[in-house]
Amino acid sequence: MKTLGQIATAASFAIFLLMAWGPILALFSATLSVPHAELAGWLIPGARRGWILAQTIVYAMAVAFFATATGTAAALYCWRRNDLLSATARRAALLTAAIPPYLHALAWLPISAALPGHGAGEVTGWLSAVWVQGLALLPFCFGLAYFALKDLDGHGIEAARIYGSDRKMLLRILLPLLRPACLAAASLALLLTLADHSVPSLFSRSTYAMEVFEEFSASHDARRALLTSLPLVLAGILTLIPLARFWRNAAQRPRSGGAKPVALEIGGLASLLLRSAAALAVLPAFALFAILLREAVHPALWAQAITAGAGDLATSAEVAALAALVAILPALLVSRSLNASPGRLWWLISVPLAMPSALVGAGLIWMWNRDLPIEIYGVFWMLVLAALARFAPLAALVLAVWRSRLDPALLEAAAVFGSPPRAFFRVELPMLSPGIAAGCAAVFALSLAELGASLLVAPPGRGTLALRIFNYLHYGASGVVAALSFCLMASTAGVMLLTAKLWKTQR
Amino acid sequence: MIEFQDVCKRLGNTVVLNHANLRVERGECVAIVGPSGAGKTTLLRLVAGLEMPDSGSILLRGVDAGRDGSLLPPYQRAIGFQFQDSALWPHMSLLQNLAYGLNGDKSRALECLKRAGLSELASRLPAEVSGGEARRAALARALAPENDIVLLDEPLSNLQKSLRVEIANWIARELQAVHAACLWVTHDPSDTEGIATRVLTIEDGELRETSTQPAQT
Numbered sequence: 267m268k269t270l271g272q273i274a275t276a277a278s279f280a281i282f283l284l285m286a287w288g289p290i291l292a293l294f295s296a297t298l299s300v301p302h303a304e305l306a307g308w309l310i311p312g313a314r315r316g317w318i319l320a321q322t323i324v325y326a327m328a329v330a331f332f333a334t335a336t337g338t339a340a341a342l343y344c345w346r347r348n349d350l351l352s353a354t355a356r357r358a359a360l361l362t363a364a365i366p367p368y369l370h371a372l373a374w375l376p377i378s379a380a381l382p383g384h385g386a387g388e389v390t391g392w393l394s395a396v397w398v399q400g401l402a403l404l405p406f407c408f409g410l411a412y413f414a415l416k417d418l419d420g421h422g423i424e425a426a427r428i429y430g431s432d433r434k435m436l437l438r439i440l441l442p443l444l445r446p447a448c449l450a451a452a453s454l455a456l457l458l459t460l461a462d463h464s465v466p467s468l469f470s471r472s473t474y475a476m477e478v479f480e481e482f483s484a485s486h487d488a489r490r491a492l493l494t495s496l497p498l499v500l501a502g503i504l505t506l507i508p509l510a511r512f513w514r515n516a517a518q519r520p521r522s523g524g525a526k527p528v529a530l531e532i533g534g535l536a537s538l539l540l541r542s543a544a545a546l547a548v549l550p551a552f553a554l555f556a557i558l559l560r561e562a563v564h565p566a567l568w569a570q571a572i573t574a575g576a577g578d579l580a581t582s583a584e585v586a587a588l589a590a591l592v593a594i595l596p597a598l599l600v601s602r603s604l605n606a607s608p609g610r611l612w613w614l615i616s617v618p619l620a621m622p623s624a625l626v627g628a629g630l631i632w633m634w635n636r637d638l639p640i641e642i643y644g645v646f647w648m649l650v651l652a653a654l655a656r657f658a659p660l661a662a663l664v665l666a667v668w669r670s671r672l673d674p675a676l677l678e679a680a681a682v683f684g685s686p687p688r689a690f691f692r693v694e695l696p697m698l699s700p701g702i703a704a705g706c707a708a709v710f711a712l713s714l715a716e717l718g719a720s721l722l723v724a725p726p727g728r729g730t731l732a733l734r735i736f737n738y739l740h741y742g743a744s745g746v747v748a749a750l751s752f753c754l755m756a757s758t759a760g761v762m763l764l765t766a767k768l769w770k771t772q773r
Numbered sequence: 774m775i776e777f778q779d780v781c782k783r784l785g786n787t788v789v790l791n792h793a794n795l796r797v798e799r800g801e802c803v804a805i806v807g808p809s810g811a812g813k814t815t816l817l818r819l820v821a822g823l824e825m826p827d828s829g830s831i832l833l834r835g836v837d838a839g840r841d842g843s844l845l846p847p848y849q850r851a852i853g854f855q856f857q858d859s860a861l862w863p864h865m866s867l868l869q870n871l872a873y874g875l876n877g878d879k880s881r882a883l884e885c886l887k888r889a890g891l892s893e894l895a896s897r898l899p900a901e902v903s904g905g906e907a908r909r910a911a912l913a914r915a916l917a918p919e920n921d922i923v924l925l926d927e928p929l930s931n932l933q934k935s936l937r938v939e940i941a942n943w944i945a946r947e948l949q950a951v952h953a954a955c956l957w958v959t960h961d962p963s964d965t966e967g968i969a970t971r972v973l974t975i976e977d978g979e980l981r982e983t984s985t986q987p988a989q990t
Contacts, residue, residue, distance in 0.1 A: 421860035424823050428847045428854050429874030429918070438873065442864045531846060 271686065275603060278596035282662065285593070285654040286618040289629025293492040296632055300489050308493040315477060319497055322474040325392060325466065326459040332400035334452040337407025338444065339543030342436075344408075345415040346530050355544045356412075358551035359405040360766055364711030364758035365554070367402035368464035368736055369751050373553035374398050375739070378469060391469040399465045401550045403458060407451035408547055410512075414447030415440075432530040450512030453505045460502055461622045464717055468739055474498050475718070479624035482722065488632035495625045502620030510616050513663060554755065561748035571749030578731040579753055581646070585730060586713040589653035590706040593661040597705060598698070601665035615659045623718020626655045630723050648723040649730065653713035660712070661705035668701025700769045707765035711758045774799045774954035775820060775922060777980075780829035782815060789815045791978030792829070799921060802948060802955040804969035806962050806983075811975045813958040814857065817924045820956065821854050822847040833922060853915035853923040853953075857930065859907045861899035867910045868895040874918050882917060889913040889943070905936055912940065916947045923948060923955045929964045941968060 300308070311319060340359075344352040362370075378394040418440075426435040463476035475498065482491035532540075561567075604611050621629075630651055634643040642648065680693035695702075717732045724733055731754050738747040777795040781788075789812030797803050805813050818824040819831060822844055831838050833852075838845040861870050871882035886892045889909045891902075899907050912928055928944065929937045945968045948955050957965050962972055974983045 419860060421856040421858055422862055424847070425854065425856060425860040426862065426873070427823070428821055428850075428852065429914070431848050432846070439862055443862070
């Protein structure tokens with residue numbers, strides 16, 4: 267039985283690595299054939315590309331700072347209160363967590379267009395992009411800070427309140443203890459911003475991820491795309507360091523009793539700042555709702571949207587469901603190995619998350635565009651493979667964190683009283699079910715809205731809803747786009763709500 | 774020094790204190806015993822200002838500290854509190870943990886650590902010391918500000934017998950030095966033998982005096 271278990275784990279790893287690392291390794295192997303004389307020319311960015319790279323990094327840092335500072339402040343507000351604003355902010359964060367940044371742009375494009383320079387000016391364009399991308403990533407940063415706060419040792423916080431004022435406690439105890447979560451939130455925001463080109467392109471700003479996409483679109487040479495994107499890949503891997511550390515620590519920390527919410531007395535100005543941040547956390551959901559009400563009120567628009575997008579929605583749902591299912595099965599066993607030996611394995615799983623989406627698409631084309639016994643390139647499966655390459659690692663990471671926070675004594679007791687399959691199916695699997703649900707939900711929701719890789723690998727005549735919306739968005743926020751966006755948002759929000767409900771009942 | 778006047782407190786459906794009255798004078802050490810979940814810790818938390826009484830008054834040094842929805846903030850109560858699980862801040866060294874409650878006075882913090890026999894571990898983080906050492910550091914943090922009200926929550930639980938006697942004697946010396954009023958929660962009354970002047974039992978929301986014992990001098 268042990269040998270069977272080892273074979274299953276090894277097979278899971280092989281499948282997992284093929285899904286997540288396959289496109290990247292395919293690209294690296296392809297670059298071996300690049301003549302040395304050409305290599306340097308492709309590797310070193312010219313003055314124009316260097317400038318775009320610098321702009322991209324500054325832009326990503328601004329987004330990370332905005333989203334992390336606001337998310338942390340909002341989490342501090344929500345942690346310490348149980349009022350209407352706190353409850354609304356928590357729900358809004360949950361509802362908007364999986365809504366892609368380009369949909370947030372839908373709400374803000376009309377406002378940006380009304381700004382001096384029509385939003386496409388150098389400064390207003392960047393500021394608008396920072397605002398939209400920051401608001402889109404706010405729920406992630408809020409979530410990380412909020413769960414870190416909930417996880418703090420409650421007695422430690424109370425002890426600090428006995429020996430010093432609440433303001434001193436905030437500055438000397440709470441914020442330093444939150445530092446790893448804040449760094450992880452900033453890294454995540456930085457990583458996602460570096461890899462995303464949708465929002466800046468909607469505000470007519472060019473980022474390095476866009477350059478990679480354009481390079482591949484123009485040359486159809488995946489090797490050029492990889493070499494062009496190397497600075498971005500390196501920056502992404504660097505940002506993974508604090509994120510991986512936080513994730514590993516979260517996985518290894520025993521679940522604490524959690525800090526009891528307290529009404530902190532930190533002074534009028536600080537309280538106002540926290541309250542404003544909580545209000546900002548509500549804003550994205552409110553803005554999206556408002557634009558939908560404004561743009562998609564006519565039944566005729568809905569009929570038009572449904573005619574145009576029903577097929578795309580079905581394809582998106584199919585892709586997302588298949589990706590979630592295929593990702594979670596190997597993740598069940600991979601997460602077990604991850605907990606047993608963290609370190610290098612964490613890196614092996616995490617690094618694919620740092621790859622720009624366009625690069626993943628290019629890698630998949632390079633990998634599968636060849637004569638094979640079964641046709642994969644140019645068919646529906648490329649979309650599923652793209653979703654798996656981008657988000658399967660997330661399923662393993664979520665499951666690993668959940669698994670490590672289970673009481674090991676319960677699993678040991680199951681091993682003592684039953685055979686391994688019985689222990690797995692009757693004890694381990696039910697105990698893992700909230701983690702499985704969270705992993706599936708994350709992969710499903712993100713796959714539903716995946717854009718960067720799908721843009722390159724979508725087969726002719728079969729697109730996703732995200733692709734259709736993104737294409738329409740370049741022509742402005744019309745009613746049809748709003749109605750289509752509503753379908754996508756309702757799907758992702760529905761998945762998040764279902765998962766949250768399952769978590770509540772399971773816990 | 775510490776006075777409960779007709780204090781009621783419920784936690785969910787459980788009555789923790791039912792019109793409780795209690796008076797602890799300066800220099801007195803009162804042991805609180807009772808079964809698990811009886812509300813021993815809640816009683817300390819009420820004194821510390823971490824919980825609010827449903828009704829009644831809690832007077833500290835003759836001043837009403839919590840009544841009818843208003844609550845004197847914990848840090849303005851000038852008390853020492855030792856939590857059952859140590860509750861040391863993980864990102865701070867033992868020295869910094871002590872200095873926090875002493876307005877950053879590190880020399881005083883080091884002096885307190887020395888009295889606790891921990892001066893050599895001053896720069897260590899809580900995760901880098903043993904459970905017994907962390908417990909002593911938490912006690913030192915509670916006693917360091919030399920407040921005249923000290924609350925101890927099971928300070929000797931899960932410690933070796935030899936260490937229990939040593940730490941109990943140290944606590945007795947420290948309490949005597951500042952002539953503090955002390956509430957000492959324990960599940961084992963023998964822990965406070967020779968230190969507690971009175972032993973109270975808490976059960977079903979009632980506080981009952983079970984014995985009076987002379988403090989060891």
